[in-house]
Amino acid sequence: MPKALKMDVEASQGVKNFLKHLLESGKVKGVFALKKMNDSGAVSYSLITSVEELASAEPLMPLMPENAGQALSRLTVKEALKEPVAAVLRPCELRAFTELVKRVQGSEDNLLLISPICAGVFPLSSATDGSWEKQMASYAESSREGKIHPGVRKMCQACTSFIPGRADITVAFAGRKDTGSSCHLILDTPRGEEFAQGAPGTPETVEKEPAELAPLREARAARRSEVFKEIDVQGQKGLIKTFAPCLGCHGCMHVCPICHCVLCVFDSKMYELQPWSIESEPESKGGIRVPSGTLFFHLGRMAHMAVSCVNCGMCSDVCPVNIPVSEVFSMVGDQLQKVFEYVPGRDVEESVPSGTYKEDEFAGIGEQ
Amino acid sequence: MSDAYNPRIVGFLCNWCAYTGADLAGVSRARVSSSLHAIRVMCSGRIDPLYVIMAYLKGADGVMGMGCHPGDCHYLKGNYNARRRFVMLESIFKTLGLDGKRIGLWWVSASEGKRFAQVTNEFTELMKTKGPNPFREEMFI
Ligand code: SF4
Ligand code: SF4
Ligand code: FES
Numbered sequence: 001m002p003k004a005l006k007m008d009v010e011a012s013q014g015v016k017n018f019l020k021h022l023l024e025s026g027k028v029k030g031v032f033a034l035k036k037m038n039d040s041g042a043v044s045y046s047l048i049t050s051v052e053e054l055a056s057a058e059p060l061m062p063l064m065p066e067n068a069g070q071a072l073s074r075l076t077v078k079e080a081l082k083e084p085v086a087a088v089l090r091p092c093e094l095r096a097f098t099e100l101v102k103r104v105q106g107s108e109d110n111l112l113l114i115s116p117i118c119a120g121v122f123p124l125s126s127a128t129d130g131s132w133e134k135q136m137a138s139y140a141e142s143s144r145e146g147k148i149h150p151g152v153r154k155m156c157q158a159c160t161s162f163i164p165g166r167a168d169i170t171v172a173f174a175g176r177k178d179t180g181s182s183c184h185l186i187l188d189t190p191r192g193e194e195f196a197q198g199a200p201g202t203p204e205t206v207e208k209e210p211a212e213l214a215p216l217r218e219a220r221a222a223r224r225s226e227v228f229k230e231i232d233v234q235g236q237k238g239l240i241k242t243f244a245p246c247l248g249c250h251g252c253m254h255v256c257p258i259c260h261c262v263l264c265v266f267d268s269k270m271y272e273l274q275p276w277s278i279e280s281e282p283e284s285k286g287g288i289r290v291p292s293g294t295l296f297f298h299l300g301r302m303a304h305m306a307v308s309c310v311n312c313g314m315c316s317d318v319c320p321v322n323i324p325v326s327e328v329f330s331m332v333g334d335q336l337q338k339v340f341e342y343v344p345g346r347d348v349e350e351s352v353p354s355g356t357y358k359e360d361e362f363a364g365i366g367e368q
Numbered sequence: 369m370s371d372a373y374n375p376r377i378v379g380f381l382c383n384w385c386a387y388t389g390a391d392l393a394g395v396s397r398a399r400v401s402s403s404l405h406a407i408r409v410m411c412s413g414r415i416d417p418l419y420v421i422m423a424y425l426k427g428a429d430g431v432m433g434m435g436c437h438p439g440d441c442h443y444l445k446g447n448y449n450a451r452r453r454f455v456m457l458e459s460i461f462k463t464l465g466l467d468g469k470r471i472g473l474w475w476v477s478a479s480e481g482k483r484f485a486q487v488t489n490e491f492t493e494l495m496k497t498k499g500p501n502p503f504r505e506e507m508f509i
Contacts, residue, residue, distance in 0.1 A: 234465035240508050265418065277426075284427065285507045295509050296418075296425050302460055303417035303453075335463045336456060354456070357448035359438065365451050366435070366475040368487075 002208055003193060004172070004184040005201040010140075011173050011183035012060035014201075015088060015114070018185060019059065021199045022086050023051055028112060028195075029083035032072065033059040041130060045071040047085070059088040059114075060173065062121045062139060062152065063132060067257040067314050069096025073106035080107035086195070088114045090121070091164040092312040095345025096257035098166065099308045102352055105260045112195050114185075115164035117213075119143035119174035120156030124317050146175035146216035148223060155313030155326045158224040160217060163209055165346055168192035172206065175213040228331045231324050242328065243298055245321040248291040252315035252325045258305045258344075266297050298325075302332055307353050308344045309333035375429035375495035377403045379488070380415045384442045385477050386434030392481030400485045401492035404432070411435065412473070413446025417453050420471055427504030430495040432488070433473040440477065447475070469494065470501060 007014040022028040035046040036056040043061055045068055048054050068089035075081070089097065094115050100106045119139065122132040135151045142149040148157045164170050169192040172184040184206050187193045232238040250266060253259045265271060273292050281288050306329050315325035337343060340353035381387040387408050393400050409415055412435025423431045433454060435447040454473040461468035474487045503509060 236466070236502050236506065239464060239466075240506070244508060271418075271422070281426075285505055287507050289508045293509065296422055299421045299425070299460065299464075300418045303421060303456060306460070307456065332460055332463045336459050339455060339459050340452075354449075354452060357445060357452055359448065362451055362455050365454060366438070366447075366473050368472070368474065 001205040002186050002188060004186045004204050004206045005196050005199060006182060006184050006204045007201040008182050010181065011116070011171055011179045012058070014183040014185065015059045015116075015171055016054070016057060018196075018199055018201075019057065019086055019088070020051060020054055022112075022195065023049075023054060025198065027084065028086045030085040031057065032068075032075070032085055032087035032089075032111075033057045034061050034063065034065075034088075042127065047075060060116055060171070062119065062136075063124070063127050064090065064093070064121045064312070064314065064317075065124065065127070067096050067255065067312050068093035069098075069100055069310075070255075070257040070260075072097050072111075073100045073257070073260065076106040076109075076111075080109035081111060084110050084112060086112040086114060088116075090118050091115055091162055091167075092118075092159070092310045093257075094164055094167060095161070095310040096312060098345040098348050099258055099310065099352070100260060101348055102350070103260060108348065112169070112191065113167045114169045114171065115167035116171040116173040117164070117175065118156070118159070118162040120149060120152030120159070120162075121313075122151055123153050126151070140180065143174050144177050144179055146212060146219075148216075148219050153313040153317060154227055154324070155311055155316060155330065158220065158227040158327075158330075159311055160220045160224060161311065162216075162220065163213075166348070169196070170208060172208075175216045177212065227327055231327045231331070233328050233331075239295055243294055243323060246294045246298070246323055247321060248294060248297070249320065250297070251318045251320065252323075253301055255314040255318050256305070257310070257312065257314070258308045259301065266301065271296065298328075302329060304354075306333040307336040307340060307342060310344050373496060373499070375403045375492060375498075375500070376427070377401075377405065377430040377432060377488075377492060377495060378423040378428040379404045379406045379432040379434060380409050380412070380419060381406050382412045382435045382447075383408055383410050385436040385440070386474075386484060388478035389434075389476045389480045389484040392479065393485045394481075396481050398481055398485035399489070401489045403429075403492045403495070404488050411441060411443050411446035412450035413441070413443060415450055415453065417457055420454075420457055424466075424471060424501070425503050425509045427501050427506075429470065429498070429501045429504075430491055431471045432491060433471075434476045434484075434487075435473065437475040437477055467498070470498070
């Protein structure tokens with residue numbers, strides 16, 4: 001059983017106390033976490049270096065203004081961090097960051113990775129109208145009871161990878177009955193243990209996934225199959241039905257942590273309608289839709305990245321016309337990941353399936 | 369389907385093998401389906417899945433990729449990468465209920481003029497039984 005640090009405060013305060021200790025003791029030079037922006041009510045990922053600024057940090061606030069994997073990539077893509085920084089990010093964000101590091105879009109050097117057993121985040125719309133705050137009490141309660149809160153993102157309701165796989169420190173949150181008055185920081189790695197030395201709290205050993213988490217896992221799995229059933233992307237008809245409202249804003253792509261390419265073809269004019277097709281296509285089709293290439297964009301993006309989709313739900317959340325983008329990408333991603341026995345974000349040393357091969361695999365292909 | 373129906377097939381042919389194989393098929397006067405519209409690529413590894421998707425959505429009845437046999441790629445690993453990409457496309461087509469039989473990858477060496485003709489003709493026949501790609505007439509793609 002892994003070692004843990006038990007604190008007699010509720011989880012988010014516990015994490016904050018821990019971060020404060022790290023900063024004050026000089027063990028880290030900075031903290032990367034969600035932080036309230038002035039009085040606006042907005043939260044943003046921030047690199048915090050002073051204890052005063054840490055006061056308005058909200059490390060476990062259930063909102064995801066950006067996938068933190070993408071945010072950490074912004075901080076570390078040009079150069080690895082030179083000083084130790086403690087980063088608090090959700091399991092899907094950690095998976096995204098891992099996928100980005102594999103693609104040389106960031107570095108884990110000097111990062112202490114802290115991640116909660118996740119109860120989900122609220123859609124961004126609830127951040128702007130403040131409704132998430134009104135739901136915090138019921139959120140904490142359903143988290144303690146190991147239930148799915150009906151207000152969280154659909155993808156969160158359907159997420160079965162809510163236990164971080166490769167954090168240095170895991171915050172026992174979702175599904176734990178005791179989180180109202182106490183909390184556990186599970187020290188997963190020697191690095192985690194090292195940083196936790198001298199921190200407030202009492203040492204204990206705890207299970208990372210105790211039996212009390214089983215109902216939550218089951219509920220999430222059931223919700224996942226439901227969510228996949230609710231979307232209709234079967235064949236030409238289904239795809240058109242689902243993607244017909246798409247504006248072509250490419251917001252889904254820009255918030256996707258996996259879509260990191262600086263010169264994405266979909267941002268270029270490469271695949272715009274060609275003058276000759278403006279003449280020839282209407283002949284067989286009776287017209288052309290403008291913007292053109294909607295399905296091409298979605299299927300193409302899928303072919304490029306869905307094998308690494310971390311199910312974070314960012315894409316669905318930002319879509320202005322409520323297309324279930326992440327539901328579709330997750331469903332496609334699940335199948336792709338099965339084919340390649342790949343789990344995005346599982347291991348930073350593991351190659352992305354599209355960037356590697358084995359000589360003796362898929363023997364039937366090409367030979368027919 | 370009437371006998372007159374001639375599918376339109378887009379083929380992405382590796383310069384070093386299948387494209388030369390196609391030439392050989394011509395020189396040896398093999399009968400090759402006129403359905404195939406060949407596009408030369410420098411290696412099967414250059415077949416971005418986007419090309420296949422674009423051809424398919426624009427209404428090609430079938431899309432063929434052709435490359436050097438495993439171990440024979442001029443760039444050593446292009447065909448292995450191509451193989452994974454077609455596996456991915458196959459999986460995506462399957463999950464989305466699209467007809468994955470309309471796309472495929474074949475190994476055809478420069479000396480396999482006969483094989484080139486054979487796989488092209490067989491694929492054409494299969495596409496004939498399927499009829500036109502419904503995306504041909506679809507305005508929304
Ligand atoms: S965010 Fe929505 S509308 Fe914008 S491109 Fe993506 S699916 Fe289309
Ligand atoms: S496709 Fe959507 S759900 Fe998947 S990683 Fe990208 S933003 Fe997240
Ligand atoms: S050179 Fe023919 S497949 Fe690479």
